[in-house]
Amino acid sequence: MPARGLYLITPEDGDTLRLVQRVRALLQFAALLQYRDKLADPGSRLERAQALQALCAEFHVPLIINDDVELAAAVTAAGVHLGEDDGAIATARVRLGSDAIIGASCYDSIELARTAAAQGADYIAFGALFPSSTKPHARKATPQLFAAAAPLGVPRVAIGGITPDNVRMAVAAGADLVAVISGVFDATDPVSAARACAAAFD
Ligand SMILES: Cc1ncc(COP(=O)(O)OP(=O)(O)O)c(N)n1
Ligand SMILES: Cc1ncsc1CCOP(=O)(O)O
Numbered sequence: 740m741p742a743r744g745l746y747l748i749t750p751e752d753g754d755t756l757r758l759v760q761r762v763r764a765l766l767q768f769a770a771l772l773q774y775r776d777k778l779a780d781p782g783s784r785l786e787r788a789q790a791l792q793a794l795c796a797e798f799h800v801p802l803i804i805n806d807d808v809e810l811a812a813a814v815t816a817a818g819v820h821l822g823e824d825d826g827a828i829a830t831a832r833v834r835l836g837s838d839a840i841i842g843a844s845c846y847d848s849i850e851l852a853r854t855a856a857a858q859g860a861d862y863i864a865f866g867a868l869f870p871s872s873t874k875p876h877a878r879k880a881t882p883q884l885f886a887a888a889a890p891l892g893v894p895r896v897a898i899g900g901i902t903p904d905n906v907r908m909a910v911a912a913g914a915d916l917v918a919v920i921s922g923v924f925d926a927t928d929p930v931s932a933a934r935a936c937a938a939a940f941d
């Protein structure tokens with residue numbers, strides 16, 4: 740599990756080859772990659788997860804699959820990210836094994852973070868820290884949550900509306916990793932945006 744850095748999350752892209760090309764250009768700046776896809780059919784999701792797993796192996800970047808423990812197992816991904824409706828940490832642990840990276844959404848709640856850490860989550864995520872065009876109705880997290888969660892001893896991820904312009908606020912609040920979709924992929928220059936987000940940890 741990487742300690743600090745950019746946690747890149749894939750945008751919705753209906754073309755597998757194009758998605759892989761877009762990610763390939765940025766992966767050198769990423770500590771972690773998450774495949775997040777709310778739209779594709781199961782066959783396309785498997786194809787994309789396999790392609791991203793091969794790419795991540797090439798770059799030595801762990802691949803996390805959003806929502807779907809079985810897809811993570813099918814492509815031998817490094818782990819899975821679970822939200823409140825995505826199943827239990829314990830179940831994912833049994834399925835994926837002790838080395839798997841299991842991340843948990845904690846939204847705006849230190850109590851959820853305590854529970855997730857006690858259940859063996861490898862990281863906890865708070866967000867949305869800033870307004871997110873990807874998920875406009877996401878619950879809002881406060882910067883104070885990151886300091887409050889420090890004693891849990893689990894890496895803390897910030898997500899939601901993070902861009903090169905505000906990423907240093909997330910890091911200053913205590914985020915160990917910043918999870919970003921639109922702030923990188925929708926930037927005029929995605930490579931510069933990814934580099935800037937990674938550089939916030941230097
Ligand atoms: C790193 C990270 N943090 C939070 C989320 C959000 O997960 P969830 O609440 O399950 O929402 P969806 O992403 O599934 O819409 C995440 N995916 N990654
Ligand atoms: C999945 C998720 N959960 C809270 S905000 C968000 C979307 C993050 O995307 P962006 O970086 O484009 O705001």
Ligand SMILES: [Mg+2]
Pocket residue numbers: 805806820821822823825
């Ligand atoms: Mg989810």
